[in-house]
Amino acid sequence: xxxxxxxxxxxxxxxxxxxxxxxxxxxxxxxxxxxxxxxxxxxxxxxxxxxxxxxxxxxxxxxxxxxxxxxxxxxxxxxxxxxxxxxxxxxxxxxxxxxxxxxxxxxxxxxxxxxxxxxxxxxx
Numbered sequence: 001x002x003x004x005x006x007x008x009x010x011x012x013x014x015x016x017x018x019x020x021x022x023x024x025x026x027x028x029x030x031x032x033x034x035x036x037x038x039x040x041x042x043x044x045x046x047x048x049x050x051x052x053x054x055x056x057x058x059x060x061x062x063x064x065x066x067x068x069x070x071x072x073x074x075x076x077x078x079x080x081x082x083x084x085x086x087x088x089x090x091x092x093x094x095x096x097x098x099x100x101x102x103x104x105x106x107x108x109x110x111x112x113x114x115x116x117x118x119x120x121x122x123x124x
Contacts, residue, residue: 008103010093010110011122018089019117021046027116028081031109046085052077056099077102079109091119 019027025048028038032050041047055075079102080094093110095103114121 007094007096008098008106009122010106012091012093012110012113012117013120013122014089014091014117015119017117018085019083019091019113021083024048024081024083024091027113031112044082046083048081050079050081052079052102052105054101056102059100074098079106081109 024046025038025040028048028050032038036050036052038048038050041049054077056077074097077098078095079098080092080096082092082094084090084092091110091113093106093113095106098106110121113119
């Protein structure tokens, strides 16, 4: 679902019901439950950033032939969420050069939105 060392967009395409900005905000607050710092962009009202605790790690670091996940000096875990309501309504859950833990949380977030709104995931 994602490539190491790159940005990864995960799209949820809404079929009928499209969440409002307020509903997305509430779902994000509930999903993360205080495990991370949620902020919205002052320049884009439907764009949020969630900073997660801890530093990016590889589950295989320190093992023979285990490599550290390439974070290119990034010491922060974060996820971006962008709601697009014009045109084909969608939600983009984006990670940029993140570790397996952060990517797994982002994957779970898109599945939760798709399940609740009976929406289509990009890879469906």
